[in-house]
Amino acid sequence: MLGSLPEIETDALLRLIAMAMEDERPEKIDVGVGVYRTSDGATPILSAVKKAEKRLWESQESKGYLGMKGDKLFPELLKPVVFGSHADDPALMGLQTPGGCGALTLGFKLVKAARPDARVLVGTPTWANHEPLIRGAGLEIVTYPYYRKEETRIDFDAMVEAFENARPGDVALLHGCCHNPTGADFDHGQWAKVRAIIADKGILPFVDIAYQGLGDGFEEDGAGLQGLMGAVDEIIVSQSCDKNFGVYRDRVGCLFFKAGSPEASARAMDHVMQLAREMWSMPPDHGAAAVRIVLENDDLRQEWLDEVASMRARINQLRRRIAACDSRLAYIEDQKGMFSMLPLTPAQVDKLREDHAIYMADSGRFNVVGLSDDDVDRFCKAVLEAMDG
Numbered sequence: 211m212l213g214s215l216p217e218i219e220t221d222a223l224l225r226l227i228a229m230a231m232e233d234e235r236p237e238k239i240d241v242g243v244g245v246y247r248t249s250d251g252a253t254p255i256l257s258a259v260k261k262a263e264k265r266l267w268e269s270q271e272s273k274g275y276l277g278m279k280g281d282k283l284f285p286e287l288l289k290p291v292v293f294g295s296h297a298d299d300p301a302l303m304g305l306q307t308p309g310g311c312g313a314l315t316l317g318f319k320l321v322k323a324a325r326p327d328a329r330v331l332v333g334t335p336t337w338a339n340h341e342p343l344i345r346g347a348g349l350e351i352v353t354y355p356y357y358r359k360e361e362t363r364i365d366f367d368a369m370v371e372a373f374e375n376a377r378p379g380d381v382a383l384l385h386g387c388c389h390n391p392t393g394a395d396f397d398h399g400q401w402a403k404v405r406a407i408i409a410d411k412g413i414l415p416f417v418d419i420a421y422q423g424l425g426d427g428f429e430e431d432g433a434g435l436q437g438l439m440g441a442v443d444e445i446i447v448s449q450s451c452d453k454n455f456g457v458y459r460d461r462v463g464c465l466f467f468k469a470g471s472p473e474a475s476a477r478a479m480d481h482v483m484q485l486a487r488e489m490w491s492m493p494p495d496h497g498a499a500a501v502r503i504v505l506e507n508d509d510l511r512q513e514w515l516d517e518v519a520s521m522r523a524r525i526n527q528l529r530r531r532i533a534a535c536d537s538r539l540a541y542i543e544d545q546k547g548m549f550s551m552l553p554l555t556p557a558q559v560d561k562l563r564e565d566h567a568i569y570m571a572d573s574g575r576f577n578v579v580g581l582s583d584d585d586v587d588r589f590c591k592a593v594l595e596a597m598d599g
């Protein structure tokens with residue numbers, strides 16, 4: 211039976227990771243996958259997380275099951291970080307998931323359970339795994355252009371038009387901050403307009419926030435989502451700690467949602483727990499427990515905030531350096547988070563890989579912080595050459 215399976219292409223980004231790992235050219239620049247790197251190319255464990263893991267190891271007395279919600283304190287401690295002054299909304303509930311992917315899957319399955327014919331409005335390009343996860347939940351996708359790659363700007367009019375044409379009960383997938391793959395976030399005015407149309411058209415916002423703290427700061431990066439919280443009765447939020455706690459392989463995420471009332475949210479939670487039970491039953495504990503320990507101890511919390519601030523400073527310093535290389539790259543300074551997208555064709559991206567050992571996604575997306583300090587000039591020169599070629 212299994213022998214009859216057809217060949218399929220595996221995920222392009224995962225293929226890129228494997229190719230970059232196999233390339234032994236010393237000049238290799240890997241700006242493919244989105245992981246934070248120091249100038250030496252390392253992805254270190256944050257010191258606050260390492261200390262929390264030590265405390266966990268010393269204090270944990272059982273590995274008995276925790277239940278479908280995982281660590282119950284973990285979402286409660288994350289709420290103020292993600293939702294600011296809306297954290298105490300009694301209708302806001304959350305549960306631990308295996309990474310952001312787990313939260314997205316669970317959130318879209320919740321939509322499918324509540325409204326099987328809901329459509330999901332997705333701005334393209336978006337993170338490569340969004341569409342497979344939405345389709346996997348059995349929902350229809352309606353795409354609209356989010357970004358004009360050649361003009362290096364958001365196509366806000368196209369998005370407004372797509373939202374104007376939405377049906378009440380459709381879902382809009384939004385990036386909370388640090389848009390993956392473009393780095394192009396809404397400004398305040400655009401968020402205000404998004405809030406107004408969503409509320410007016412009865413669209414359910416589904417906000418994916420996986421890079422909070424790596425753009426302008428936790429408050430600034432959470433402001434768009436927090437503004438939405440005040441404007442709608444219902445919202446779904448997939449959150450990831452993989453990047454801002456550097457716990458990538460531990461798969462640490464959270465699904466939050468708010469229905470129209472605390473009672474309606476509690477009913478939704480029963481559905482969510484059943485859906486989780488059918489997939490992973492209970493989420494893995496270790497990474498979320500370490501994050502919980504960081505958040506509940508003032509000393510570790512401050513150390514973590516300082517470490518994120520220094521990651522953010524490095525990202526933004528690299529952005530400024532790239533932007534200073536040439537006016538055609540100047541837009542990169544204004545974008546946010548780990549990624550920006552270069553106006554390159556897949557053939558130009560291939561050539562960068564073949565001629566310069568530079569690895570980036572076919573779309574031209576590159577991980578800004580995959581560059582070491584010494585790489586920047588060579589990277590910019592090669593990219594500009596490719597753009598001219």
Ligand code: LMR
Nearest residue numbers: 223242243244245337390
């Ligand atoms: C990325 O976009 O590079 C990361 O979110 C890793 C992934 O799983 O795609």
